[in-house]
Amino acid sequence: MNALIHRFRPLGVLLVLVLLLIAPTVGLLDGYWSRTVMLIAILSLLVSGLNVVLGYAGELAMGQVALYAVGAYVAGYLGVEFGLTNVLVALLAAMLAAVVVGLITGIPGLRLGGWSLAMVTFFLVTLVPNLVDVFSDVTGGTLGMATAVPTLFGMEIVGDRLYWLVILVVIAWFTVARNLLLSRHGNMFLVLRQSPILASVLGVSVYRLKLLVYVVGAIPAALAGALFSMLDGFIAPDTFTFALALSVLAASVVGGATSVYGAIAGAAVMQLGQQTFTQFQTWQLVIYGAFLLIAGIAFNRGLVGLFQDGLAAARRRGWLPARPATAAIPPGGDGPVETRLEPLDGVVLRTEGLSKSFGGNRALDDVTVEAHPGEVTALIGPNGSGKTTLLNLICGLYKPSGGRLLLGDQQIGGQPTYRIARHGVARTFQTPLIPKDMTTLAFVATGRYMNHKVGILPAILRLPTFRRGYTADDERAMALLRLVGIADVAGKQVDSLALGTRRLVEVARSLASGARVFLFDEVGSGLDESDLAVLERAIGMIREAGGTVILVEHNFPLVLKLADRIHVLSQGRLLASGTPAEIQADRRVLAEYTGATDLPEEPDDAHTPATPKGAN
């Protein structure tokens, strides 16, 4: 029964869509309602664009209405001025123009992001009437512009034909959006929303990722504009108002900003509300505002979130059949636990006189260390001694003030983070960086985004390469989760995990990239005994597989157990280097750690230095 329902789901969706398409022809929708459906469809395109940019990628680019205007005027102008009334040409031209405008207005976002981007894009929306006025030769100014009748292969696209066009374009867009957002690319948008630093550590150029987001977000807005110009046959600047921008934003949060189909729900609520309640005009702004406020505070996953919660509750109580288990856990979920990794292509990482100053503060001064493949190199030292600074320099989050950074024979110091990551440097964070709205399995698989890339086109078209790539990603991620002993959380939301589990997830993520050098930043702190044992085993396996491991750790017993070589930092300088035994015997190190100045000749072997933290 269960399987039956799920097998026929696609068929059901198809049936609904066909019904929607033929509804006006068979008399299910009269003129008023078919227009309403078209208006909802057009608004849902605008909202969907905002969802991509704001809901998924977390970029505050609110210029949808400006791009909508661009789409409308470009399509209108081509028809009126050049007689290019072919709808395909109009849609394509509108898309191209909006992509260009979206890129240009997105440029501030590349450097600034946040509020500045929000203000630039809001500003752009308020400028639409001015720009229409300035270019009144082309746009018809404040009086507006009557558009030509759209055509396709000699047919006039009006009435039912226009209805079909609108619905088909919307179906096409939402198919593209679904396939893109529910893929690793969409996952990478979510990573960007959480932390651009995390995205760059995964080897993604934040710059290019943001441009991609702006382009993808601009396309539906432009399509909506072109369709609107065909629907109304008239374009005037008073369509493209700040209030419309607010209603798009409200529809987005009402439907659920981080969802694909929430856009349709939100658009329907807004459009129907506006048409149904005669009082709406008076209270329009108050209603939009209230939606924003309530959605922002209380149910920030929108109607889609409520629907999913309701569905989950119904399933728990057995009112609905349960989801098939295969949906969550990929094949091979119960296989034997691996005990060794495939060989890793480890490489020597070497710093030569590496320095970093912040203003006058020399955080790292002339540090030369070397880490070899198949070895664990530990960096220890008190707080503020420069350990994390050194890691940040190695992975490119800081630019060195002096000295060289060599990966094998290659100088990589000063390169941007994502390039260094692509050379095969993976890292974890002192405070794990964990995105929202993603399963643990999907997050671990993002580690493979760069090195096992599946292009955007295969993802959108769901080509066989896409399926093969994703099956491989999921299998590998699952195997790694089993390796670090947390396969049971694979299907859980990764941001619901406890700190200790998050650290293990980060280790699995860094392994997924097939890196050559692993930077582990205080990976042991906050772990309990059993998690620590798993971690030790995992690091041991990386060493055996030939990976280069650099470990920053406060837990001195753990370091002694794991490290082949230890470098001690103090106040930004290298204090000592050596094997664990040498370091244990080093009086300066002991002095640094215990604060003692006068020590016995033979330090007794039972010592556990008073480490500042983490020595559980």
Added chain:
Amino acid sequence: MTTVWAGLATGAIYSLIAIGYNIVLLASGTFNFAHAQLLMVGTFLAYTGAVTFGLPVLPTVLLAAAGVAVIALVEERVAIRPLLGRTDSHGTLITTVGAATILDGLAAAIWGRQPLTVPPVLPDEPLTLLGGTVRPVDLALIGFTLVVGVGLHLWSRHTLTGLASLASAEDRDAASARGINVRLLGVGAFAVAGAVAGVFGLLVGARTYAVFDLGHSLALFGFVAIAIGGSGSQLGGLIGGFATGLVYAFAARYIGAAYPQIVVFGVFLLILFLRPRGLFGAALERRV
């Protein structure tokens, strides 16, 4: 010179918005998009006091100040406080834009959509000053804005409360651990910002009319002032506002009526590219 006076008077309004943003930003680290709407409500309350009730100047100003301060407190309670401690970056954007939109809508529903004329408090005969003409009420607007802006700047740098507010904008938890009542400071900032916006309702209304959709364009120009002055710098915001006003006035005078907004937008982009921390930047940005 008349253009300069016009620019300074318009600029004073932008400065006021920037000052209001900064008061809240400095004390609680949140950006209150709805501040321009508070000023808009201030102009309506000034109209209600001066025209509907026929009150003299001082009670009108007090009424507007108290009224807007109360609205600001309600906004803080409804739109800001529920989100404190949440990590998502655009939470307060959504809720403060929501609050701003509600205020727009309520103003339209209560006072209507037609602009209302707020009477000038001073004799409405243009003065000739430094070779240009200026209305006395605009001169008062410029003067009081300067006084408030400079006063707040000195206050934030030289008093214990001001420094505490800087500290809590920098790091709420650390400031709280030092014994600063972060919550009170945040609430107080909203009250002060609201009161300042209310006090100026009469003067601003005399220049702009009281109109329900005054807010969002002022919000954007106020943000341009912040971009020029650097976020968190009261003095910078003050100067940034006047600079924006001058650019606007000169563009309107010498390029054409359709252009001033476009020119200001251009300046805005230029500043963001060349000096993303503003010309007087004391930016509060930091890497995670």
